[in-house]
Amino acid sequence: MSTGEEGPSLISEDEIKNEITRVMKALYERGLVSALGGNVSARVPGASEFWITPSGVFKGAVNVDDLVKVDLDGNVVEGVLRPSTETPFHAAIYKVRPDVNAVIHAHNPVTLGLALAGVNLKPISVEAIMTLRKVEVVPFAFPGTDQLAKLVADAALKGARAIILMNHGVVGMGANLLEAEAVVETLEEVATAQFVAMVLGKEPPVIPEKDVELYMKLYFQG
Numbered sequence: 001m002s003t004g005e006e007g008p009s010l011i012s013e014d015e016i017k018n019e020i021t022r023v024m025k026a027l028y029e030r031g032l033v034s035a036l037g038g039n040v041s042a043r044v045p046g047a048s049e050f051w052i053t054p055s056g057v058f059k060g061a062v063n064v065d066d067l068v069k070v071d072l073d074g075n076v077v078e079g080v081l082r083p084s085t086e087t088p089f090h091a092a093i094y095k096v097r098p099d100v101n102a103v104i105h106a107h108n109p110v111t112l113g114l115a116l117a118g119v120n121l122k123p124i125s126v127e128a129i130m131t132l133r134k135v136e137v138v139p140f141a142f143p144g145t146d147q148l149a150k151l152v153a154d155a156a157l158k159g160a161r162a163i164i165l166m167n168h169g170v171v172g173m174g175a176n177l178l179e180a181e182a183v184v185e186t187l188e189e190v191a192t193a194q195f196v197a198m199v200l201g202k203e204p205p206v207i208p209e210k211d212v213e214l215y216m217k218l219y220f221q222g
Contacts, residue, residue: 011176016042017051017064019177023104024053028060032106032184035059038169039084042102042177043094048072052090054081085144092153093173100156100173102180107169111191115164121190124197124204129212131186136160140167162187 020040027033027040035058043050051067053059068079072091076083084090090103114121115137123129136155141148152171155163162183163171172183197204 011044013044013051014064016044016177017067020051020053020067021062021064023177023181024059024062026181027104027106027184030185030188032108032188033059034107037107039086039090039105040103040177041084041087041090042180045101045175046098049077050090050094052083052087054079055084057081086148088144088146088149089152089171092149093156093171096153097156097173099175102174102177104172104177104180104184105169106172106184108184108188108191110195111164111170111187112168114191114195115166119194119198121187122194122204122206123212124194124206125190126207127186128190129207131182132162132190134158134160135162135164135187137164137166140165143168 020042024033024038024040027038032038036056038059039053041050041052049069049071051069053062054066054068057066066081068081068083069077070083070087070091071077072095074083074087074091086105090105093100093103111121121128121132121135136158138151138155141151148165152163152165156173161173163173164187165171170184170187172180172187174180174183194204
């Protein structure tokens with residue numbers, strides 16, 4: 001899939017649909033989504049419609065013909081299957097974050113387990129700083145509801161790239177699917193490393209704040 005740096009005109013809907021199916025299968029193989037749980041969406045940059053995985057289809061074998069195109073109000077534009085139950089919060093993110101063109105909802109077990117135990121993820125790796133940057137946590141709301149969509153949109157408005165949904169899963173966002181996929185995978189990598197240190201009775205050392213500030217200044221300002 002092309003990146004935003006190459007210009008929106010270079011990103012075709014066919015590329016986006018192929019990437020959605022690739023990402024969905026990769027997440028399933030990594031155990032970050034289950035047979036029927038988890039969803040992926042993406043759009044052409046700036047578009048008011050997006051493609052999303054369907055509801056009730058085995059996640060490890062989703063193909064491009066299964067995908068559904070919806071508008072930002074959740075109305076089906078193209079496709080024969082029912083769009084994901086979580087379509088409302090995908091649409092809510094796209095409405096409030098014009099910089100986001102891909103959204104992944106996964107069920108990262110270690111990330112969610114730490115959150116349920118009241119443990120916050122820490123900047124214990126360069127990847128945590130580079131890829132995650134800002135993680136928000138939202139309280140439980142039933143899947144597919146307007147309440148959940150509002151909670152997610154409010155968290156996205158704070159500039160988050162990753163959102164942890166209590167008692168539910170995680171959301172990763174990016175300018176394209178590769179970025180969103182990296183966010184979801186990095187969440188689980190950081191959570192796993194932190195969990196291992198805790199199991200061994202050690203408090204994992206974090207990257208010093210001054211180094212975090214320097215990195216952010218060098219790479220994300222100006």
